[in-house]
Amino acid sequence: MDNTPKENISQIMAVLSVNTKIHSHPRSTIIFLAEKCVLLHKGVVALCRQRDNLVYGYYSAPMIFGLNLSNLNPDLYIRPCGNIQCEIIEHSEVIKLADEHKIWKSIALFSMKMTSQALHYHNRLTATSTRELIIACLMALETEDDIVRSRIVAVDYIQSRTNLSRSAVMKLLAELKSYGGVTISKGLLVSLDKAVLDTI
Known part of the structure; x- marks a missing residue:
């Protein structure tokens, strides 16, 4: 962070x-x-x-x-x-x-x-749906230090912070990518389009 x-x-x-x-x-x-x-x-x-x-x-x-x-x-x-x-x-x-x-x-x-x-993180975990939880984690990942973003793939980051299944995370990420809301290269988060994510 x-x-x-x-x-x-x-x-x-x-x-x-x-x-x-x-x-x-x-x-x-x-x-x-x-x-x-x-x-x-x-x-x-x-x-x-x-x-x-x-x-x-x-x-x-x-x-x-x-x-x-x-x-x-x-x-x-x-x-x-x-x-x-x-x-x-x-x-x-x-x-x-x-x-x-x-x-x-x-x-x-x-x-x-x-x-x-810690309180901010707790509030993120109270998201009402899997989609919202994953988007919250992606936004948190986007604010991490460059050294963290360059070492930890998006799926692992989300899964480690939510205990969601890998398949559930992969499925939602694929959906978000298809809408253009997230760009991932070699597993690493490149960018988010918050305007798109807000409409999904």
């Missing part, structure tokens, strides 16, 4: 990050967020819900996960979309450093923005 508060991320990471604690992780890695803060320095990850593996969103570096510090993350994990570099910090250390360097304002602003994104 490209609408996270980058200036707050930079301020927070400058305080929390220690170069010697940055490690590489392959695509197969799963990092759970219970009582942890994860600083993503390089790569793209999916933020997922454990009980059904639903993807809340795709994020590219630099990014921070687990900053709510209230243990609201036991069901969340991040899954790399390729090789990544990150560091993992216990909440107790985050609190200590935040007190010492007085970065609570930056943390609060960042957390508010992420909460707003």
